[in-house]
Amino acid sequence: MDPVKVSVINSFGMGITLLMCLLMLALPRRYALLPVLVLTCYMSMGQRMVIANLDFTMIRILVMFGWSRVLVRGEFARLKLSKVDKILIAWVVSGTVLYCVLWGTTAALINRLGHAYDAIGLFFLFRVLIRSREDVDQMVRIFAVCIVPLAALIIGEKVSGHNVFAIFGGVSDITVVRDGVRRCQGPFAHPILAGTFAATNASFFIAFLWRQGRDRVLAVAGVLACIAIAVCSGSSGPVMSFGWAVLGFCLWPLRKRMRLMRWGLAFLIIGLQLVMKAPVWFLIGRISVFDGSTGFFRARLIDAAITNFFGWWLIGTQATAQWGTGLFDITNQYIAEGVNGGVLTMGLFILLIARSFGTVGRTVRQIRNSPKSVKIGTWALGCALLAHATTYISVSYFDQNIVTWFLLLAVISGCATFPVRSVALGRASRVAKMGSAVLSAIPPTALQETV
Numbered sequence: 001m002d003p004v005k006v007s008v009i010n011s012f013g014m015g016i017t018l019l020m021c022l023l024m025l026a027l028p029r030r031y032a033l034l035p036v037l038v039l040t041c042y043m044s045m046g047q048r049m050v051i052a053n054l055d056f057t058m059i060r061i062l063v064m065f066g067w068s069r070v071l072v073r074g075e076f077a078r079l080k081l082s083k084v085d086k087i088l089i090a091w092v093v094s095g096t097v098l099y100c101v102l103w104g105t106t107a108a109l110i111n112r113l114g115h116a117y118d119a120i121g122l123f124f125l126f127r128v129l130i131r132s133r134e135d136v137d138q139m140v141r142i143f144a145v146c147i148v149p150l151a152a153l154i155i156g157e158k159v160s161g162h163n164v165f166a167i168f169g170g171v172s173d174i175t176v177v178r179d180g181v182r183r184c185q186g187p188f189a190h191p192i193l194a195g196t197f198a199a200t201n202a203s204f205f206i207a208f209l210w211r212q213g214r215d216r217v218l219a220v221a222g223v224l225a226c227i228a229i230a231v232c233s234g235s236s237g238p239v240m241s242f243g244w245a246v247l248g249f250c251l252w253p254l255r256k257r258m259r260l261m262r263w264g265l266a267f268l269i270i271g272l273q274l275v276m277k278a279p280v281w282f283l284i285g286r287i288s289v290f291d292g293s294t295g296f297f298r299a300r301l302i303d304a305a306i307t308n309f310f311g312w313w314l315i316g317t318q319a320t321a322q323w324g325t326g327l328f329d330i331t332n333q334y335i336a337e338g339v340n341g342g343v344l345t346m347g348l349f350i351l352l353i354a355r356s357f358g359t360v361g362r363t364v365r366q367i368r369n370s371p372k373s374v375k376i377g378t379w380a381l382g383c384a385l386l387a388h389a390t391t392y393i394s395v396s397y398f399d400q401n402i403v404t405w406f407l408l409l410a411v412i413s414g415c416a417t418f419p420v421r422s423v424a425l426g427r428a429s430r431v432a433k434m435g436s437a438v439l440s441a442i443p444p445t446a447l448q449e450t451v
Contacts (some may be wrong), residue, residue, distance in 0.1 A: 013047035013168050017058045020449025021065040029075065030138050032129050034146075035062060037139075039404045041146045044187040046170020055114060059403060065122040066129075078126045084355050084413035085127070087160075092119050093167035096313045098341040100402050118402055126410035133374060133418050136411055139203045141215070144222040147198070150186060151225035154194065157184040158232045183234035188400035198229035200387040200408075207380035210373045219425075236295070239264045241391045250382030255364060255379065279303060284393065298394045301327055305335045313343040333392035353389050356412045357382060363415050381412050 006150060009017075020035035027034060038056055049056045072074050096112040130136060157163050157175055165187040168174035176183045176191060183191035203224030208215050230238040253259060273280045281303065287295035304323035311317055316339050321328040330336045338346035360382035367375055388405060 003279075009047050009049055009295055010167075010169070011127075013043065013058065016043065016094055017047070020058075020062055025069050030135060031142070032066070032069070033126075033139050033141050036066070037143055038144045038405065041267060041402045042165070042187055042320050043149045043400075044165050044168040044170040045189055045399050047168050053110060054362075059400060060114075060117065063117075063125060066125045067159070068208065070125065070128050076124075077130055079124070080417070082413045082416065084352065084359060084409065085124075087348060087352045087355055088119065088123060088409065088413075091345065094345045094348055095337070095341040098345055098348075102315045102318060102340075112424060122406040123410050127414055129416055130411055131418070133377065133415075136377065136418075137215075139407075139411075140208060140222075141218055142200065144205060144208075144225075147229075148221050149226045151167060151198075151228045154184050154186045154229050155234050157186065158182055178234065181234040182232075183233040184229075184319050186229070187357075188401070191233045192235045192237050192395055193397065193399050193401055195230040195233030195235050196241060196391055196395055196397075197244065197404065198226040199238040199241035200384060200391060200401075201385035201404055202226035202230075202242055203248070203380040203387065206245070206249060206371070206383070207373075207377045210376045216302075217375060237391060237394050241387045245383045245387040248386045249379070251378055253378070258438060268305075294447040295394070296333055298325065300324060301332055301335060302393075305332075305338065306450045312338055313397045314347075315342045316340050330396060331394060333396040336396045351406065352409070353385065356385055356409060357415055359412050360385065381408065381415065384408050385412065 018041065020039050024032060026066045034038040036059075039062055042232065043058050045057050045059075049061070064345065092115075097114050099112045100109050102108070130139065153164055161175045161182060163171055163173055163175055163179075164170060165171050170189065171185055171187060176185070185194045187434060188194040190199060205219045205226065208219030208222070211219065221437050227242065230242050251258070251261070269280055272283070276282075279299075282296075282299040284302075285299040301323075304320075304327050305312075308317075308323055312320075319328070320339060330339055334346060334350065337349045360378060364375060364378050364382075367378060385408060388408065389393075
């Protein structure tokens with residue numbers, strides 16, 4: 001994939017960003033994610049300011065305002081580090097240090113500090129702002145309101161062949177066509193990433209289908225918007241990512257047998273490896289939804305990374321072009337972690353995902369007495385994580401997809417500490433309130449006569 005094009009910030013982009021920054025400072029905490037999601041959905045990464053070789057995208061500027069808000073209001077006071085938090089910090093430190101050792105330049109240090117700023121700044125900002133399941137529900141509602149107009153604009157791009165987000169720079173005005181299919185990208189750096197954004201976040205809206213009233217309406221609108229964006233991207237990967245998310249929900253009835261299913265999957269992969277003529281990862285090359293799919297290239301990349309393991313395992317490698325034709329383009333997040341930071345950074349990244357899956361599973365067991373909508377909402381976090389984890393086999397993020405990735409991790413990290421309100425407690429509370437109301441309606445004199 002080509003890197004994001006750099007363009008000078010224009011007055012329109014600056015005006016929208018300043019408005020979002022002011023909203024970040026002024027809005028109540030339950031609405032503080034609105035500016036973040038608006039910029040994520042509608043601002044391309046082409047809008048940026050470069051000051052003394054430091055690259056500030058609009059998201060980075062908004063994060064700065066977000067932390068100013070947090071510090072002024074003292075909203076971070078109750079934050080306690082979870083295991084997911086600690087692994088994420090270790091992953092960021094490992095990736096930063098080893099990349100700098102690999103390249104040994106000031107430019108490398110600046111580059112990694114930017115990545116660290118994104119990861120730590122976004123993740124912990126979300127950890128601070130999202131403190132309960134009610135906050136997560138509010139985030140999903142805001143997200144639905146943001147993504148539906150985005151889907152309409154991308155459908156318009158599919159029909160017209162022109163991208164309205166080109167006004168912000170960083171994306172082409174003319175929609176890319178491959179094998180006769182228009183591949184729409186909206187404000188995202190690549191059509192695959194546009195579809196990935198929708199597919200990996202669809203789980204939030206699918207979970208709301210178990211709700212009633214307005215929430216269900218938002219759920220239907222959000223799911224349809226995600227499907228539309230994924231299809232308009234003209235890429236196989238996002239469609240399959242959406243399929244993985246749906247599969248995650250299909251596994252809900254088998255949630256108590258997930259250990260057995262994991263072992264079964266492991267033995268299935270081993271069995272396929274034994275009977276197939278080619279390595280099992282070459283199955284990726286046989287899966288395609290749209291013509292022109294590059295699944296075989298991605299399988300060849302995995303094969304080359306394994307073959308050249310001793311060339312990158314310690315601190316990474318400066319180049320992968322020698323691995324094979326076209327393999328300078330690392331379209332695999334797991335391999336990208338290893339190339340940029342060795343097997344330690346890759347391992348921490350995989351551990352971060354594994355620990356997050358474990359956190360979701362334990363939380364679902366802890367809230368087994370809660371309403372089904374609450375349990376499904378927590379399970380949906382694992383479905384979204386499954387969509388990301390499988391997508392990373394064929395895509396590496398280099399645009400605003402990182403925002404929703406760290407948002408998901410932050411919600412998962414915090415969900416284990418969210419207050420649990422079970423059905424039994426809810427009924428007891430209602431009975432207590434009814435009892436208090438009855439007693440308050442009886443005149444004091446009547447109570448005295450009864451005694």
